[in-house]
Amino acid sequence: MQIDLRTVSITPLRQTFGHLARRFGADKPASRYQEATFDLQPVENFHYRPTWEPEFDIFDKARTAIVMKDWYALKDPRQYYYGTWTLARGRMQETAEGDFELVEDLGLAGTYPEVGKNEALRVFLPLRHLAWAGNLNNGYISAYSYGIAISQATCYASMDQLGIAQYVTRLGMAFGDLDALASAKDAWLHAPEWQGLRQLVEDLMVEKDWFKVLVAQNYVMEGLLYPLIYDRFNDRLNDKYSPVFSMLTRFQREWFTENTKWIDSIMKTTAAESAENKALLGEWANHYLARVVNALAPIVEIAFGEQAGSEMDDAVIQLKARATKAGIPL
Amino acid sequence: MVSYAFIAFQKNEETRCIVEAIVDDNPGAIVNEQPAMVKVDVPNKLVIKRETVEEKMGRDFDLQELQLHLITISGHLDETDDEFTLSWAN
Numbered sequence: 001m002q003i004d005l006r007t008v009s010i011t012p013l014r015q016t017f018g019h020l021a022r023r024f025g026a027d028k029p030a031s032r033y034q035e036a037t038f039d040l041q042p043v044e045n046f047h048y049r050p051t052w053e054p055e056f057d058i059f060d061k062a063r064t065a066i067v068m069k070d071w072y073a074l075k076d077p078r079q080y081y082y083g084t085w086t087l088a089r090g091r092m093q094e095t096a097e098g099d100f101e102l103v104e105d106l107g108l109a110g111t112y113p114e115v116g117k118n119e120a121l122r123v124f125l126p127l128r129h130l131a132w133a134g135n136l137n138n139g140y141i142s143a144y145s146y147g148i149a150i151s152q153a154t155c156y157a158s159m160d161q162l163g164i165a166q167y168v169t170r171l172g173m174a175f176g177d178l179d180a181l182a183s184a185k186d187a188w189l190h191a192p193e194w195q196g197l198r199q200l201v202e203d204l205m206v207e208k209d210w211f212k213v214l215v216a217q218n219y220v221m222e223g224l225l226y227p228l229i230y231d232r233f234n235d236r237l238n239d240k241y242s243p244v245f246s247m248l249t250r251f252q253r254e255w256f257t258e259n260t261k262w263i264d265s266i267m268k269t270t271a272a273e274s275a276e277n278k279a280l281l282g283e284w285a286n287h288y289l290a291r292v293v294n295a296l297a298p299i300v301e302i303a304f305g306e307q308a309g310s311e312m313d314d315a316v317i318q319l320k321a322r323a324t325k326a327g328i329p330l
Numbered sequence: 331m332v333s334y335a336f337i338a339f340q341k342n343e344e345t346r347c348i349v350e351a352i353v354d355d356n357p358g359a360i361v362n363e364q365p366a367m368v369k370v371d372v373p374n375k376l377v378i379k380r381e382t383v384e385e386k387m388g389r390d391f392d393l394q395e396l397q398l399h400l401i402t403i404s405g406h407l408d409e410t411d412d413e414f415t416l417s418w419a420n
Contacts (some may be wrong), residue, residue: 009364031343031346078389192412
């Protein structure tokens with residue numbers, strides 16, 4: 001008996017979805033990110049306008065002063081859709097959990113000098129309320145922005161901030177138990193040095209223009225806060241005490257590096273679209289740069305004492321360099 | 331007579347990006363999509379650039395990662411941290 005082995009190759013009728021083939025001009029195999037992002041925003045047949053804001057459609061490009069021909073130009077260089085984002089964060093979380101476990105097993109937090117703990121907690125712990133504000137503000141952007149490319153990324157940023165708030169909380173628990181959290185909340189609500197920052201993020205909670213919130217929260221605020229706290233203040237604590245603080249803030253450092261890639265590319269693409277956009281971004285960034293510097297000044301003062309001025313200046317220079325690269329006058 | 335340098339990969343999400351990068355960097359590349367496999371032929375010389383692949387993938391990429399998906403190659407291989415080159419130049 002003879003058996004013939006034969007391969008039959010079946011060519012798929014099409015490589016991707018119709019809306020992607022129309023957008024990219026050919027029936028090419030598309031990435032998962034493209035399939036989970038492009039042209040998914042509903043654009044027509046809105047029968048009713050929101051009763052609370054009848055001047056807008058449910059999804060409306062006019063909710064920001066920024067104008068884009070194609071809102072999907074604001075794509076995410078990290079190519080995060082739900083699957084890749086959860087995988088990436090899962091990996092980061094695993095590492096962070098490992099660090100927390102190690103610190104706990106070896107009792108490292110217990111050996112951290114009391115004066116160091118107090119210094120770290122005073123500057124650092126109220127930031128969990130700030131991260132929560134970041135969660136809320138990114139949630140707003142995600143709800144009212146236009147085009148899945150941006151609203152999906154800000155949705156992830158929103159959840160990232162929630163995670164960061166939780167990691168800050170856990171560091172607080174490791175260093176100082178529940179009392180530390182209570183006094184940090186008290187500081188956030190009542191201590192004069194935190195009121196500028198609190199007012200700033202609360203103002204952002206009622207800002208209507210979502211792109212302005214994006215610039216203020218994700219670009220300017222975080223662009224100064226993270227280098228100051230998670231790089232410079234962290235180095236300082238490490239030099240004086242031990243690297244335990246570093247271990248427990250690793251998630252935030254990794255996250256900031258990665259998130260910067262995304263927000264920088266958003267700023268760059270938006271600025272490159274038109275002179276009007278560029279001017280608006282410059283105006284907003286400048287306005288909030290002045291406000292954030294003022295709001296952060298008292299905290300930086302506590303963190304760095306005599307070096308406060310020069311540390312702040314360095315962080316501002318760093319942000320300005322990023323803005324220059326993105327083509328934004330700052 | 332023109333000799334073709336070629337490379338063949340298993341077909342998956344990662345190699346889709348690598349193939350896109352090859353097509354961008356090698357004018358004259360011929361992509362041959364087969365079931366579960368994709369083969370790319372380029373006359374004389376085929377270059378895979380790390381930078382282009384990273385751009386397509388949206389993450390850092392070590393060129394040696396492509397070995398994970400590799401089925402076969404043809405041509406003299408020259409490998410650096412930034413470029414993976416197959417050629418018939420000599």
